[in-house]
Amino acid sequence: MSKSHSPRLLRPETLTALGTIVVAAAFLFPTASLKPISALLPGAMLIGMALLSVLLLISDQRKAGSGEEAQSMTSAPKRVFGAFLLIVSYALSTDFIGFYVSTAVAIPLVAYVFGYRSLPGLALATVIVVGAIYLIFDFGMAQTFPSGRLWQS
Amino acid sequence: MYADLLDALPHVLGIYNFVALVIGVIAGIVVGAMPGLSATMAISVLVPFTFGLEPLVALGLMAGIYNGAMYGGAIPAVLLRIPGTPAAVATTFDGYPMAQKGEGGFALQVAVVSSAIGGIASAFALMLLAPPLSKVTLLFGPSEVFWVAVFGLASIIFLLGGNPIKGLISACFGVFVSVVGADPISGADRYTFDQLELLDGVSIVILLVGLYALPPVIDLLEVPLKTDQVTDNKLGTEPIWRTLPRMFRFWKTWIRSSLFGIWIGILPGAGGSMAAFMSYNEARRASQTPDTWGNGEPEGVAASETANNADTASALIPALTLGIPGTAVAAVMLGGLLIHGLQPGPMLFRESPTIVFGFMWQFLFGAILLILLGGSLATNSFAKLLNLPRPLLGSVIIVLMLIGVYSINGRMFDVYLMLGFGAIGYVMDKLKFPLPPVVLGLILGSYAEENLRLALRIGRGDWTILFANTTSLVLVALTVAVIFGPSVKRRFFAKRDDEETAKK
Numbered sequence: 001m002s003k004s005h006s007p008r009l010l011r012p013e014t015l016t017a018l019g020t021i022v023v024a025a026a027f028l029f030p031t032a033s034l035k036p037i038s039a040l041l042p043g044a045m046l047i048g049m050a051l052l053s054v055l056l057l058i059s060d061q062r063k064a065g066s067g068e069e070a071q072s073m074t075s076a077p078k079r080v081f082g083a084f085l086l087i088v089s090y091a092l093s094t095d096f097i098g099f100y101v102s103t104a105v106a107i108p109l110v111a112y113v114f115g116y117r118s119l120p121g122l123a124l125a126t127v128i129v130v131g132a133i134y135l136i137f138d139f140g141m142a143q144t145f146p147s148g149r150l151w152q153s
Numbered sequence: 154m155y156a157d158l159l160d161a162l163p164h165v166l167g168i169y170n171f172v173a174l175v176i177g178v179i180a181g182i183v184v185g186a187m188p189g190l191s192a193t194m195a196i197s198v199l200v201p202f203t204f205g206l207e208p209l210v211a212l213g214l215m216a217g218i219y220n221g222a223m224y225g226g227a228i229p230a231v232l233l234r235i236p237g238t239p240a241a242v243a244t245t246f247d248g249y250p251m252a253q254k255g256e257g258g259f260a261l262q263v264a265v266v267s268s269a270i271g272g273i274a275s276a277f278a279l280m281l282l283a284p285p286l287s288k289v290t291l292l293f294g295p296s297e298v299f300w301v302a303v304f305g306l307a308s309i310i311f312l313l314g315g316n317p318i319k320g321l322i323s324a325c326f327g328v329f330v331s332v333v334g335a336d337p338i339s340g341a342d343r344y345t346f347d348q349l350e351l352l353d354g355v356s357i358v359i360l361l362v363g364l365y366a367l368p369p370v371i372d373l374l375e376v377p378l379k380t381d382q383v384t385d386n387k388l389g390t391e392p393i394w395r396t397l398p399r400m401f402r403f404w405k406t407w408i409r410s411s412l413f414g415i416w417i418g419i420l421p422g423a424g425g426s427m428a429a430f431m432s433y434n435e436a437r438r439a440s441q442t443p444d445t446w447g448n449g450e451p452e453g454v455a456a457s458e459t460a461n462n463a464d465t466a467s468a469l470i471p472a473l474t475l476g477i478p479g480t481a482v483a484a485v486m487l488g489g490l491l492i493h494g495l496q497p498g499p500m501l502f503r504e505s506p507t508i509v510f511g512f513m514w515q516f517l518f519g520a521i522l523l524i525l526l527g528g529s530l531a532t533n534s535f536a537k538l539l540n541l542p543r544p545l546l547g548s549v550i551i552v553l554m555l556i557g558v559y560s561i562n563g564r565m566f567d568v569y570l571m572l573g574f575g576a577i578g579y580v581m582d583k584l585k586f587p588l589p590p591v592v593l594g595l596i597l598g599s600y601a602e603e604n605l606r607l608a609l610r611i612g613r614g615d616w617t618i619l620f621a622n623t624t625s626l627v628l629v630a631l632t633v634a635v636i637f638g639p640s641v642k643r644r645f646f647a648k649r650d651d652e653e654t655a656k657k
Contacts, residue, residue, distance in 0.1 A: 083547075084576065109548075110544065
């Protein structure tokens with residue numbers, strides 16, 4: 001009994017199951033206001049997800065009880081969070097600052113942060129990718145990209 | 154029955170379709186050669202870019218990528234013992250020892266020729282089997298279509314292996330996402346939370362890119378894979394026409410492995426890696442020199458590569474006729490068909506024969522092109538792709554994902570939604586929740602709901618209408634068999650093993 005209860009509840013599968021139960025339960029509120037025939041399938045799916053998550057939770061806790069190692073989510077959490085953060089920041093900056101500026105910064109920044117340190121290579125790759133996007137999408141297909149909400153307002 | 158097949162041929166031979174196929178095969182080989190990237194991911198990223206294209210051109214690109222990627226996975230498998238795709242694992246067994254002996258080039262040539270043969274056999278199977286099956290499914294009414302959807306979901310959950318609870322949660326999630334938006338019958342808003350962007354529902358493309366493209370990109374950035382530099386002297390390549398005669402002795406393996414691949418492709422839930430493993434084991438068992446296997450036997454490469462390419466087109470047999478994909482890539486391809494307004498299922502063959510039969514021809518031509526494009530010179534060039542820095546590759550894919558998703562409706566809301574699905578997909582991927590049931594749930598969910606409600610209307614609310622005819626009952630029986638079959642089989646084998654152990 002040397003293991004405390006908190007790590008048992010912090011196992012990734014347990015947390016996922018708990019999260020699914022909470023989210024499914026939350027979605028059941030708007031389901032209640034739908035017509036019965038419209039609510040039939042989504043209601044069944046939400047209840048199904050909640051019940052199955054309870055089973056998953058029990059199964060994972062039994063595994064924890066028998067001393068089985070929790071399934072690992074990542075070998076390098078900082079790199080994973082960093083990658084997500086950079087991707088979300090890139091989307092936000094595209095939305096608020098504009099596509100081309102954000103892309104010209106994001107390509108070398110992501111590659112540099114994650115280990116590709118050749119400056120000529122980064123510069124060349126950025127010019128090729130941004131240039132190709134401009135030529136193919138903007139020039140060739142008349143596709144417009146976000147120009148940045150900050151400048152619009 | 155096959156007249157439509159011949160009628161579609163001139164359409165496929167158009168210059169744009171052909172160029173699309175060539176680009177698709179090259180792109181597929183490139184993607185397949187990159188460890189960590191897969192055909193599923195490549196097609197997911199590509200699908201949004203095909204919006205403005207003619208359906209046949211778009212499908213040609215997808216068929217090319219699928220064929221190319223299945224071979225491309227052999228390049229790092231042979232040269233670095235790192236399978237580019239999961240289906241290329243068995244190729245490493247003999248491919249890598251061949252490369253160590255300076256026969257990497259020959260191993261890749263065996264791989265490309267075998268991949269092409271497997272692909273051609275698979276395309277013929279699709280052409281021969283899909284049309285008659287579609288005739289049968291044309292007889293289905295709403296209750297049968299509903300059961301087909303349930304059967305499809307059950308197959309992919311229970312035959313995929315792994316934890317069925319996780320499979321069921323994935324499917325429930327997919328079906329739930331499919332009902333977001335305006336109710337198709339009553340028009341009531343479901344889970345839109347006053348967001349106009351959600352009124353039309355969640356686009357399959359957003360889900361596909363989020364689930365299948367974002368997690369591999371995170372993986373690319375998470376683990377900076379260090380690979381040996383690939384050099385020409387590791388390949389030892391001769392022109393392919395000189396090496397061909399050395400391969401003719403594999404003809405039995407080519408036939409056997411093609412049959413394995415086709416059969417496994419048709420089975421929902423099974424995939425290229427299973428086909429390659431089974432085919433490799435069977436070929437080794439049938440070999441007169443099984444001891445040489447694992448030490449650089451080219452026939453091992455032939456067995457694995459023929460089978461993993463033979464499941465490409467055949468996985469589309471249940472996908473095109475019933476809307477049930479045989480593999481994850483086939484599920485993504487169904488998404489590609491949907492965005493071009495083509496609903497997979499029996500009506501597809503009646504409403505869009507040129508496109509559906511043209512797609513089959515494209516699979517055949519894509520497989521033939523593999524030999525030309527993946528021949529000796531190209532193989533050298535493609536092998537050098539392995540030297541590309543992964544972080545740079547990751548950053549370029551991120552940009553392509555954003556462009557693709559933004560281009561669908563020209564709004565950032567879709568990009569944020571994709572990132573949300575990507576985060577969910579990453580967690581699901583790491584915790585081994587299967588992703589194909591989510592895609593299939595999204596494709597079949599609203600389809601099943603519509604047909605269920607239609608059937609209930611026909612039956613005036615009487616639920617027994619769902620069991621009123623023989624076809625429905627057969628489909629229910631098949632669904633029950635798919636759900637309980639694997640556990641019954643496991644128990645039977647466990648009991649037999651126990652009895653054998655007791656006898657000993």
